[in-house]
Amino acid sequence: MERRGKLRTDTLFLIPAMVFVLMSELVPIVYTTYLGFMDWDIINPPKWAGISNYVKVFSTPELINALKNTIYWVLGTLIFAVAFPLFIAALLNRVKRRTIFKLIFFIPSTLSPTVAAIFWRRTLASQKGALVSLLDLFGVQIQPILTNPQINTFVMIGVWVWQFFGINLILFLVGLETIPQEPVEAAMIDGANPRQAFFRIILPLLKPISMLVIANALINSIRMFDIPWVMIQGGPGRASETLAISLYRESFLLFKMGLGSAIAVVISIMTLLASYRYILTLGKGRRA
């Protein structure tokens, strides 16, 4: 009897979180999933469409191209915005004057996508642009970057990394700074080299942070929308479109809310499959 009472009051601690999330996220999610089975152009009542929208997600060439671009974003993020910051954090950890570096890398993370786009458009512009003008001083000429369909996705991934790198760098640095030195030193005395110490001892100790970083990176890169949209609307044409942009275009440009919703659901399931391991894993066992 007493035990049951204790469990119920324990749950009270979780109720506020549940209520807020229910109102602002779960209601829209249910609504959107339901819309995925409909055809709705907003101004006329919705019509039942069964699974036809979901089928379209996997059979339309433009959407498959969007999937390809999304995968580039995910890979780019994991390599340059997760692994790379970890490496830099390890370097920074060996350096005394690190605050100025921390700040330089983190300040881009504080900017909104709108502002980042304004800054980068002016930096990469072919007319009175910072980069072009700098190269001009050395007599070097280049082609317009943002409208070049071959490379603009990678350029924009660069902009994204510019913003996202700092956050993960700081998080990893925090983790590294507070790792107790004894186990590492003990291992080194026992003959382990720095690389082994890093992978066998330091990395596992970083798990609470690295799981957070990886999960966050996967979630944010799969639903990448702001940067390619604000910089070039997923163009030219649809060349640099990501799945989230496809979602947006079907819903808000072509008013096919049903197809847009289906894309959203597919994105979410993809994210779920990719990241659930990182969300749930914490380390050996769990606190009782």
Added chain:
Amino acid sequence: MKRYMHFDKALIYSFLIILSLIWIFPLVSMIIVIFKSPDEFNSLHYWVLPPIKNILKNIGSNIAYAWVKAKIGMNFINSLIFAFSAGVGSAFIASMGGYALVHLKIKRPQSWFFGIFIGNLFPFQMFLIPLYLFLNKLGLYDTRTGLIIVYVGICVPFALFVYRNYAYTLPGEIFDAAKVDGAGKWKSFLKIFLPMSKPAFAVVFIFQFIWTWNDLLFGLILTERYRPIMTALSKLQGARGGVPVTILIAGALIASIPTIIVLLSLQKFFVRGFTLTAGK
């Protein structure tokens, strides 16, 4: 051995400096722009500076013009309210949840966590119309309350993720000891968990303040009278007109200063935590 260490350090420093130069290049480029007046920007080469006495004058007039033209005043205040509420609100709610999930007896804590976190997996654009309709039904459309609820709600899942992971690094013995001393759950939470979880608070507050401050879409759709600051920037650059580049960039810089300040003030609280104590 010492010589090897020195060479090592020099290499690291050089590498870091080159990387920092790349990172800071766009920001430096933007500062150059606001040093100039619109005419100077058009006529001079990008990297040629105007006469020194003009620079301060230009910065002042670019910023003043951007502030006035975009009517940033009220939006600035709105964003402060929203971002602060979201940061503190989501942190507090998540601290309760993180504490409970790890240090209290919850049945199936993974499911709870998952159920709360799953909201974050969804692309946010799809929330716009349902939330708009939902807030209207509740009569909370175009109110500060409605928007705060939405912002806090969206910030809670990540905040919970942070707090849960952090709570895991606090040894359970501390709370067991408190229980032996007769402290109740709520007291343990307030007097032990909260003070000890300052690093988690710093992380959550910084991230969620920044995210909420930088929001564009929700502030655009869910309110008309209480618009946040990023929507004000669009007044400076539209398809049917816009201000000269120097003023646009000045506006973007003004809009970005508070988040930079928040970062600078709180980054020293990232002191400990987020690692598993060895041997557990």
Added chain:
Amino acid sequence: MKKTILLVMVITLAIMMVFGLAYAGGEKKGAEKEAAEKAPEKAPTEIREIKLYHDNPEWQSFWEEMGEASAQDIGVRAVPTAFETQVYKSRIKVDLPTSRAPSVFKWWFGYRAFELMKAGLLADLSDVWAKVEKNYPPGIKEALTIDGVPYALPFNVGYWVWFYSKAVYKKYNLSLPKTWDEFMKQLEFLKSKGVYGIGNTIGKSRWTSFIVPMELIYRVDADFYVRLMNGKAHYTDPEAVKAMEIWKEMLEKGYFAPMDATYVEDLPRMLKEGTLAYAPFGDWYGGILQQQGLFPEQDYGVFIPPPITPRGKDSIILEISPLCAGKNSPDLEAAKEWYVWYAGKHSAQILWEKLRFVNTVHITADEIKKGDPTLAHEMDLIKNYPNKMIRFWEATPVEIVEYAVDAFNTMLVHPNQYMVLLKGIEEKAKEVWPKYGVNY
């Protein structure tokens, strides 16, 4: 050192907040004051408010002034709210079927209004037009009527012209080309001198890619253009193919400015300093050029390029930005009073002074000549182009337009794929036209 920086930034933030609070209070009073200075003496006792929605945040202060002016004049205040274009259309569409429908909102005419009309969402403004018809030049009401129901008043009536750089013309002693061959030769000459010929860029918006192909198509055959818009001609017909081939050649010969330049920030500067010769756009672009520091007739002028074949002569593209009313709006009655005010002299004055828009007959030709000589010159020119055709964006079903715009975007980077792209648009048209009851 770090503490000082932090202190400086916190003080800056505090100053901004104080500034912000003080200014926020002052903004509203400023708009009211400005409107009061221009309004007649009588102040109505009770002011009703109606909502006005638009998608040009850069014009928010203009609409606020209009709203205050109408409040002073007739006791109806239009409270404007801006949305960015990306969410504007869906927001309006979500509201129109409900009682939240806006009573005044900016929209697009042609097919984009047709879909709203078909869903029964637009109000009938016949009674308003009955009162104000004499304020507008002939033809406007008809253009804003679907199935005999006038649904809007015009906000902007824009013709599509080609802006040209006076600096370029002066430097190379050029004269306006009288035949298409002359025009192409001129572009080739400019290219050899390192001057960009035509500014048509997708730097900040994807939709601009249809401008040039459509200008070319109707210059090949204006009647074909109209038939194409109505589903009575095909995208793979010889006229369309010829236009695309000309476009392909122009692209490959490099007559265009870099694609990532922007209409607001870059092209005006390039026109002024003489690195760009032409920019085809709606005539409201003159207002933007002036905002960016160019002077009409001194730095820029407008002209209408010659047709490619005789079947393309005397024609010009027209776009009308309408202000519509939602049928389900609870404020409809007050809005109709506002619309009558909107067609009046005071509103015409504000439109002219702030945006250089002339829709009504209230602004005299002399005033136009004094305020914007290029616009006056254009109004004269237009008289020679009696065949006015609707712009592509509104003239044909939305699904075809959106698809074609993407295809044209792709054309900009892969001109040699023009046949493939045309065929793609044709396929899309085949799919879409039957939904409108057209036998394609």
